[in-house]
Amino acid sequence: MTLGGGDLAINEIKRTHPHGLTDLCEEGSRLYGNALRTGRIARADVETAPCLMEYALLHPDPDDPNWLRPVPPAIALAQRLNPIEQEISQRRRESIELADAFEPFMHISAQPTATTHSITVLEGLDRINAALDLATSQCQSEMLTVQPSRRRLEHTLAKALERDRPLIERGCRIRTLYQHPARYSPETLAYVAQFADGKVEYRTIDELAERLIICDETVAFIPTRDDGEIALELRHPGLVRYLIKVFEFMWARAVPLSAGAPYETASDGITEVQHSIAKLLVEGHVDEAIARRLGMNVRTCRAHIAKLAHALGSGSRAQLGYLIAQSGILDRDH
Template sequence: MISAPLPAITVLEGLERINASLDTASAECHTEVRTLQPGGARSELDLAQALERSQHFGVRGIHMRTLYQHTVRHSYGLHAYLDRLADVQLEVRTLEELVPRLMIFDRTVAYIPAGAGTRIALELRDPDLIAFLTAAFDCFWQHAVPLHEPLPEPAGPDGITAIRRSIARLLVEGNVDEEIAHRLGLNIRTCRAHIAKLSAALGGSSNRAQLGYQIARSGILDEPRPAGQAGSGGTEGGA
C-alpha cells in the first residue's frame, strides 16, 4: 500500500510537537543540514537540545552549516557547544543581521517560525519553497564571515564602529530601541549604550530627532558597509 504524501505545509503548535518533528527530521537526515540562528547568545537549554540533536551527525557523515549573528562570537557557551561537536562536519559563519530562524534538512524538509515567539512553527515540504529557502540561505552564507576569522574593519576612519554604524542606519529608518536590539542580536541595555556612544561621537544630542539629523549630516551612512553584513533580523533547536 502506497502511503499518502506528506502535506506541503504543516502547522506545528507547541514546543513538544515542534521538537518531536525536529528530532524526526534529524534522525532521517542523510547528507546535509543548514541552520540559521538569529539573536545573541543562546540559552543553556537551547544549546543542550541542539547538542543532543546534532552530535549524532558525525558518525553519519552529515555536513552542517550554521549561521549566527556577530554578537555570538563572545559567547563562551556557544564555543563550548561547538567544541563538543568536534567530530561533526560543521562550518559556522556569522553576519551582523539575519532573518528569522530557518532549518533545512537534506533539501527535503524545512522549518520556519510562524509569528512571534517560538511556540508555533511551519514544517515545509514543498520542493519549490525549499529550493527558494536554500538559495536564500546560500546567499547569506556567501556574505558571512567564518567564525575563526576576525571581523573586517571594526571601526572606520571616523572612529565609529561597524555595529554603531548599523545602529545609526536603523535609527534613521525609524526603528525603536527594542527593534534595533532584536535585529542586531543585542540586549536592550547594550543597544542603548551603543546609541549613547554614537550620539557622543557625533557631538551629543538631546533627542532622537536631533540624533537622526546628526547622523544624516555626518555622512557616516554614505560609506560602503563592510563585508559580512546583510538582511534583517525566531524555530528553536538545531546547531
C-alpha cells in the same frame, strides 16, 4: 377537507412531531403497540400522536370511521425500505458510471501522487522536536540553520547537541548563522567548541529575521509564533528552494565566527554593529526595536548609540540622525 387544509394539517404535524420514523416518539410507539395488540384503536386516542397517520402506520377501519387499524410492521417496513433501496441502487449506478468516465485518464496523469504534505502545522514542543529529530536523523548531506541571538537555555543547547552530533559523525555538513552578540555568549561558544573538528561552519550577521532549519534541500522548519509553540514543516520543493536562497544571501553577507569581531572599529571610526544601528536609527526605529532586531539587550544598544554619537560629534539624538545621513557611513560597502 380541501387540499390547502390538508397542507395545513401536515405542517401542524411537523411542528408538533419533528422527528423521523426511525426515532418514533414515545407516545406514538405506545399507541402503535397497543393497536397491534388489540387489532384496532380509536381515532380520538391517536390525536396526541399524529405521526402514526403521517407515516402510514395506521389506516382507517373500513367498517367504522371512528376507528383505525394498524398496518402490520413487516408491511410498514417494506414500504419504507423500498424507496431507500431504490435510491441506493441509483447511487451505485452513478458511482459506477463516474468510475468508468475517469478510468481512461487515471494512468496518464503527469504529476505523481504526493506521498507527504507540502505544509504541516506542528503544534507543541514535543511534536516539533519529534519532527526535527526525524528530519535530522534522515539528513545525509547538509543542514542549514539560522539561530537569532536570543538567550538559549542550557537544556535547549543540550538537546541541539544531542541532535547534531550524529550528523557530524555521518559526515554531514552544518552551516549555522548567528547574530553578532552570539560571539560573546559563553553557552553558544561552548556549544560551537563541541564541533570544532567537524564539517561545521559558523558565521554571524547583524540582523536575522527568525529561526530556520533546512535539511538536505528537502524539508525546512520555521516558527509561526514568538513562543516557539507552533512551527511549520515545509516540504514543497519551491518553498524549500526559496528559503535556501534566502539563507545563502545572508550567509554571503555574514562574518565567519573565526574572523575579526564585528565590534572592531573600522577606518572611519564606526564599528560594524554601530553601522547597523545607524541604519536602523535613520529608518526611525526606537532603541528597544533596534536591540530586538540586532539580538542584544537595550543597555548594550544604547551604549553603542552613545559611542556612535561620540564618533560623529553629535550632541543630541535629533542631531545624530542628521549627522548619520550627512556622514556617508551608510554608503560604505559591508
